[in-house]
Every structure is written in structure tokens, then in C-alpha cells.
Amino acid sequence: MTERFSAREAIALAGDDFRELPVPMREFKPDGPLSWQGYDDARRRALTRTGEDESVVCGTAVIGSTRAVLIAFEFGFLGGSLGARTGDRVEAAYTHARAHRLPVVSLVATGGSRMQEGMLALTQLQRVARQSALAREAGLPQIAVLRDPTTGGGWATLGAGADVTLALPGAQVGFAGSRVRPSDADPAAYTAEAQMTAGAVDAVVREEELRETLALWLTLLTAPAAEAEGEVEGEVESEAASGGEVEPVSPPAALGAPGLPATGWDAVRHARSPERPRAAAYLDAYFSRRAAISGDRCGGSDDGMLCGFGSGPAGRTVAYAAQCGTATRPAGYRTAARLIRLAGRLGFPVLTLVDTPGAANDAQAERQGAGSAIADLFAAVATARTPVTTLVIGEGGSGGALALAAPGNTWATPDSYFSVIAPELAAAILKRPASEVRDTADQLRIRPQDLVELGVIRGIVEHAGR
Numbered sequence: 001m002t003e004r005f006s007a008r009e010a011i012a013l014a015g016d017d018f019r020e021l022p023v024p025m026r027e028f029k030p031d032g033p034l035s036w037q038g039y040d041d042a043r044r045r046a047l048t049r050t051g052e053d054e055s056v057v058c059g060t061a062v063i064g065s066t067r068a069v070l071i072a073f074e075f076g077f078l079g080g081s082l083g084a085r086t087g088d089r090v091e092a093a094y095t096h097a098r099a100h101r102l103p104v105v106s107l108v109a110t111g112g113s114r115m116q117e118g119m120l121a122l123t124q125l126q127r128v129a130r131q132s133a134l135a136r137e138a139g140l141p142q143i144a145v146l147r148d149p150t151t152g153g154g155w156a157t158l159g160a161g162a163d164v165t166l167a168l169p170g171a172q173v174g175f176a177g178s179r180v181r182p183s184d185a186d187p188a189a190y191t192a193e194a195q196m197t198a199g200a201v202d203a204v205v206r207e208e209e210l211r212e213t214l215a216l217w218l219t220l221l222t223a224p225a226a227e228a229e230g231e232v233e234g235e236v237e238s239e240a241a242s243g244g245e246v247e248p249v250s251p252p253a254a255l256g257a258p259g260l261p262a263t264g265w266d267a268v269r270h271a272r273s274p275e276r277p278r279a280a281a282y283l284d285a286y287f288s289r290r291a292a293i294s295g296d297r298c299g300g301s302d303d304g305m306l307c308g309f310g311s312g313p314a315g316r317t318v319a320y321a322a323q324c325g326t327a328t329r330p331a332g333y334r335t336a337a338r339l340i341r342l343a344g345r346l347g348f349p350v351l352t353l354v355d356t357p358g359a360a361n362d363a364q365a366e367r368q369g370a371g372s373a374i375a376d377l378f379a380a381v382a383t384a385r386t387p388v389t390t391l392v393i394g395e396g397g398s399g400g401a402l403a404l405a406a407p408g409n410t411w412a413t414p415d416s417y418f419s420v421i422a423p424e425l426a427a428a429i430l431k432r433p434a435s436e437v438r439d440t441a442d443q444l445r446i447r448p449q450d451l452v453e454l455g456v457i458r459g460i461v462e463h464a465g466r
Contacts (some may be wrong), residue, residue, distance in 0.1 A: 003207070004131075004148055006050065007074035010107040013207065014070065014145070014214055015061035021069075021096055023054075024088040028165055034085070036116040042078065050076040055110070058093035060102065060225040063219050064215025064223055065389060069097040072107040073147070073154065078411065079111035082153055086114075087124035090158075094131035103141040105214065108159050111177055112152020125153040134160050137347055141221035143214065146192055153178040160200060162450040163342055164217055164293060167192030167201045168210070199295025199331055216291050218332050221346060223317040248387035249318055254413035256393075258463030260449055263423045264441030267417040267448070271394045278309040279306055279353045281320035282393055285464070286351070287312055290320070293339060300331030300368060304356070307339040309348065319343035321404060322353035327360040328400055330373035337373075337380035344385030352404045354392040356428050357422065359400030377403040391461065392416045392448075410457045412448040418456065420444040 011018050014369055031039040047053050048286055055120060061070050071093050073080040095105050103278040114121040135142055144162035146155070149172035156175055159165060174181070174190035181190065188194055195201040205213045255277040261267035269277065283290060287310030295301040304326035312318040320338040336352070343350050381403070388406035395401070396418030412418065421429075423441035432440060451457045 001393035004075060005107070006076060006248075007052065007072035007107070007109075008149060009287075010109070011057065011061060011070055011072050012061075012150055014105065014107060015063035015209055015211065018059050018061040018070070020059040021059065021093060024085075024092050026085050026088055028084075032117055033120050034116065034118050039116040039195045039372070042116070043131040046077040049093075052076055052077050054089060054137070055080050055082065055114075056089050057088050058089050060096075063211065063218055065185065066103065066171040066215070066218040068103045068105045068218060069093050070105050070107065072111040075109040075111070075147075075149070078116075080109045080154070081111055081114035082122070082124045082128070083114040083121045084124060085119045087127045090128050091131050094135055096138055097135060098138050101138075102139065103218055104135055105218075106142070106144045106158040106162065107146055107147060108154050109147035110150060110152065122153070125157050127327050128153075128157045129161065131176045132157060133141070136163075139428060140375070141346060143217055143221075145210065146171050146173050146204075146325075148172050149177065151175065151190075159176065160297070161220070163346075165201050166203050166205050166210070166213065167195065169193070169204050169206060173201070190200065191443065196294065196300055197301065197333070198290075199297060199301040202295065213291075216289065217290040217309075220291055220311065223311075223315070234331045236357065246347055246349050246386045247316070248409070249290060249349045249389035250313070251389055251391040251411040252282055253464040254393075254415070254461045255285060255464055256413060256415040258414055260414050260460070261417075261447050263396065263437040264417070264423065264444060264446050264450075265378055267446055268395075268441055269422060270415040271366045271396075271417050273415070276394060279324045279355055282353055282391070283310065283320060283322060286310070287316075287318070287320075293335070293342075296334030296373075297338060298334065300329070300334070302329040302332030302335065302423045304328055305332030305335055307335050309343075312351075315350050319348050319350045320352070321350065323355075323356040323401070323404060325355045325394055326355045327358060329360045330365055330370045333359075333370075333403060335378040340377075340380040340384055341386065347386060349386050350384065350388045352388060353412075353419075354390060354396050355394035355416075356397050356401050357395050359396035359403075374403045374429045376397060381406060392418055392457070396446075397422060407459070411461050412451060412457050413461055414448060414463065416448060417446040418451055419444050 134194040142162045146167035171192040290310030292308035304324045305323040390406040390410040427440045
């Protein structure tokens, strides 16, 4: 179990120059709206114990070089539970964030809704969800840090509803708290680490790394989008979340062998070569620093799809989704779609790197909704609110690769190919012997230069050393 920090200790851990926001005043009759016997006494004891008069502390602080609105839960005050006054403060904090165009960082530690206020407490979740939605519509980034414990409505609104969700190691995280879950439930399933495996948390961050991690995320997600000037290669006219045009992404230079393949089968061999640079090498070369999101938010993650935001040329923020040469799983497609939509809301262009033999096609992938996940990614790319640029860096295997490719703005490296189907599978479908696979590769016209001639891609990027 992670250490339980007070609200103000968590604030000090995250940032500096904390300025508490004015507290909205709400008067209750004795023992609250339900006249719950002993409620006033419980609140007084909580005040004495914690020094706080409610379960959240809200204000602004500087994290790195970015001022943000902080919503910090005090678990020592009635288990960090949400009541009507909690909702008042959270709403006021979000209102301040929208008025001043500030990102929101929630430091969550809560046991859920406050029983002593009954359904009035539970309906605070609707208020919080609305405020989060308004911030999303305004293009303001929201980051959650899950402390111990994060359960109930706090997890289902501020925690799971954030754009980026971080967690402290060992924190209890789950909709069901320890006292209400089934007696035979595996406690390991209700941890930050388990939620990351399940695709619900982006990263588990150690206490000593939290401030630096938050500072990086806030720097990336609040960087102003560069404005497009004149005719820029790869430009796509698009309205960003801020209402202005966003400069497109220039495809990064090729890192592999500079020579073009002589035959279709040569293109396949080059793309499948273990010596060819993979996505991580391209991302490291293109971005000076980057931060990753992880998980599809509905039960899965795929290590073969790297997604996140990075500081690209001229220091501007670019979102990226990159395949790593493996068969892409449904969770990978859903994570990429999540990334593209988030980039659109925040006004950042997107770079995608295509490198997959195709979509995973095993029974598990089908049960996990491969078809719907690929369809959702096609839709996300087709309706992207900011420009998307694609570079094929290796294998471009059928629809599982095409789903990540930008229509009309896809480029390729010399050591790549893009095909409607793998040459071996095409030969098998046509009932050709294995000896004809190479000829089939030529017939498919899958070399980069073939793709340019066919109008499938815009061009072939030059080798970095040329």
C-alpha cells in the first residue's frame, strides 16, 4: 500500500506557490440534509483531526513552469467522501479553470459518496462529470493522480474521466471499495498496477518522480499550437480546439537503408529485416522529449502501439501513434483512436508511424472486438480535427495498417512496403505454390516507388544521412 498523504502534503508534492481558491458557502440544517444523527459531530472531529473543513482543497499552483488548478482530496476528512459542499468546491475550481484557461490536476483520494447526505451526495457525481465535460469542450487538459485509495464516484469521474491518468505505486484503485467488494475478490485486481494492465491508467509514477512527470505532461499539453503559414507540404485545413489552424507535421527522415528495393520481394525483405529501425528509434530521433499514454480505457493495452505526446521540431507539441512491427491488437487500435481524439480536442497535430504485418486475428482478438476497434480508428482518422501525417516505416499489412494511415498525407521510407495482403497469403488464396510468392509480390506492386506511382502515398522520405 502506498503512503497516504494529506491533501496539502499531496499539493506540496506536486507543485509550488499554492493559492487556495475562495470557498463557496452553503448552509445546512443541523446534521445535514438528512438530519443524520451525529453528522455534525463527525465533521467537527474530522476538522480537528485534519485541519480541513471539507474533503477537498482547491486552488492553483505552479507545476514546472505551468500554473494549474489543483483539486486535492483529504482522505482524513470522512474518507475523502463527496458531499454537496465538495461538489460546490469542485465546481468552483473548474469554473476558475475555464475562466483563466488553466489545466486541471486532480489529486484523488476518496472512498466514494458521503452516506450521511444520501442521494444528494451521490448526485454530486453528475455535477463533477458536467464540469469535466465543460473543461473538455473548452480544450483544457485534465490530469488525474490516483492516491490511496481512489474508489467509487471519485474514480468514476475525476480519475477515470481525465485525459491522462497517473497513479502512485500500490494505490488501491477501483470502483468498489475494500468494504463493499465481494469477499472472495482478489485484492490485487484493485491496485494501480492492475488498472494499468487493464488499460485504465496511463502510468504508475513513483512519489519522487511525480512533480517532474506532471511538469512534463503540463508543458506538452499546454504548449500553444503553431499556426500554419502559407502553403506547407502536407497541410490539411482543420479547425483546432482553440478555433485556429494547426500546422501539419513534416514526416521525419528515414533512418534505415537509403536504397529503394529492386523487386516487390526485396521490399518485403527490407521491411522485415531485424536490422531495420523500429518505431522507438524514429520517435527518439524526432522528439526531444515525450510522454506516453497507455490503454484503451475499456480493459486492454497493447505494447505494440506506442501513443503519446512529444516535443517536436521548433519545440511544438505533436501527438504520436506508432506501431512497433507486431500484429496490432484491438486495444492498440482503441488507444490510437483515443490519442487522435484527445489531440483534436487540445489542438495538436498527429504523427502516425505504420509498421505491422496486420491486425491480430486470433480468437482472443475477435472476442475483444477487432473489427469494431479498427472501424473506430478509421473513423477517428477520417474525422480528425487536426492534421494527421503518416510515415510507413516497415510493414504495411492490409487494413490493420491502413487504419492508422492519413488519407492523402501518407509517406513511406525506402525500407517499407504497403500491401492489400501479405504476398504469402495472396499466393495461398490464389492456390499458387510457394515458389510463386516472389512473383506475386511484384504483381501486388507494393514497393514505395510503386505506391507513389499509384497515388497511394505522397512520396518517399529521404534517408537521414543524405
